[in-house]
Amino acid sequence: MSRILILGALGMLGRDLTEVLRSSSQGEIVPWDLEEIDIREEKETVEKIGELRPDVIINAAAFTRVDDCESQTERAFAVNAEGMKHVASAAWRCQAKVLYLSTDYIFDGKKREPYREGDPPHPLNVYGHSKWKGEEYVRALLKHWLIVRTQWLYGRHGNNFVNSLLGQAREKGELRVVDDQVGSPTYSADLSKFLAALIEKKAEGVIHVANSGTCSWYEFGKAILQLSGLSKIRVIPISSEELKRPATRPSYSVLGCQKFTETTGLRPRPWREALKDYLESLKE
Numbered sequence: 001m002s003r004i005l006i007l008g009a010l011g012m013l014g015r016d017l018t019e020v021l022r023s024s025s026q027g028e029i030v031p032w033d034l035e036e037i038d039i040r041e042e043k044e045t046v047e048k049i050g051e052l053r054p055d056v057i058i059n060a061a062a063f064t065r066v067d068d069c070e071s072q073t074e075r076a077f078a079v080n081a082e083g084m085k086h087v088a089s090a091a092w093r094c095q096a097k098v099l100y101l102s103t104d105y106i107f108d109g110k111k112r113e114p115y116r117e118g119d120p121p122h123p124l125n126v127y128g129h130s131k132w133k134g135e136e137y138v139r140a141l142l143k144h145w146l147i148v149r150t151q152w153l154y155g156r157h158g159n160n161f162v163n164s165l166l167g168q169a170r171e172k173g174e175l176r177v178v179d180d181q182v183g184s185p186t187y188s189a190d191l192s193k194f195l196a197a198l199i200e201k202k203a204e205g206v207i208h209v210a211n212s213g214t215c216s217w218y219e220f221g222k223a224i225l226q227l228s229g230l231s232k233i234r235v236i237p238i239s240s241e242e243l244k245r246p247a248t249r250p251s252y253s254v255l256g257c258q259k260f261t262e263t264t265g266l267r268p269r270p271w272r273e274a275l276k277d278y279l280e281s282l283k284e
């Protein structure tokens with residue numbers, strides 16, 4: 001039976017992934033977060049992982065607050081890049097395979113058709129730079145690895161756009177949402193199943209995975225309100241320029257997922273269907 005270590009196991013994806021992998025009986029699942037290991041610490045990371053001797057390490061641990069990464073560059077690189085390097089170094093010693101979670105924000109959004117795995121990176125913000133550096137360590141230091149790039153995650157266990165929009169809708173009668181960034185909202189419970197399928201297939205290399213279909217944050221916001229019975233709340237489309245967030249985001253970062261489908265035989269369902277299920281699950 002194989003042993004799968006999940007780093008970042010208390011995060012939004014980590015919690016769903018732990019549940020899905022446990023129920024798919026792929027092996028012994030070991031969920032670790034900051035309390036068990038700080039991947040910024042090389043010695044600790046190498047020693048603790050060395051003692052555990054996992055067969056697969058899923059690195060979902062990250063500093064993910066994209067705007068805060070702009071003012072906390074050191075922390076962003078320490079966790080997202082150097083942390084990955086330490087994990088790779090531990091994995092190499094115990095010959096574990098690594099799955100690193102990466103992001104659409106390694107791209108600049110200038111393309112107007114879905115990004116493919118081999119497209120050149122050009123991150124626009126610190127978070128994207130730090131994640132790309134993490135990818136580079138994976139490629140340079142390991143023989144058996146999988147990098148999964150995904151995007152626009154939401155789920156039950158973390159701060160995300162869906163929850164914050166619903167929170168704001170309860171407080172305000174009118175919302176302003178950016179309409180000039182396009183992507184594919186992705187449900188972390190769906191992503192967890194996709195990751196389980198990739199692990200089962202022993203996939204390697206770079207693979208893009210997201211729910212299918214595309215929208216802007218504004219369109220996503222309208223759908224959230226409509227499916228929650230809050231259509232009467234007014235949503236005003238605004239530009240990224242007007243919102244003035246510290247980190248620049250790509251205007252188009254749709255990920256082409258053909259390789260994922262070829263590898264697993266699975267087709268991610270449309271984002272709106274996944275969103276509907278997520279909103280239903282909030283009522284439980």
Ligand SMILES: NC(=O)c1ccc[n+]([C@@H]2O[C@H](COP(=O)([O-])OP(=O)(O)OC[C@H]3O[C@@H](n4cnc5c(N)ncnc54)[C@H](OP(=O)(O)O)[C@@H]3O)[C@@H](O)[C@H]2O)c1
Binds near residue numbers: 033040060079103
């Ligand atoms: N969220 C998205 O939209 C999105 C999109 C594309 C890719 N991704 C990638 O998907 C993965 C999972 O994202 P997520 O949204 O689930 O992230 P998340 O909710 O922020 O979870 C990350 C987890 O890692 C932990 N962590 C932070 N620093 C650590 C350290 N030094 N050592 C060990 N653990 C540490 C965090 O603990 P604290 O919370 O206590 O800091 C948190 O529990 C990340 O690699 C992210 O880059 C996310």
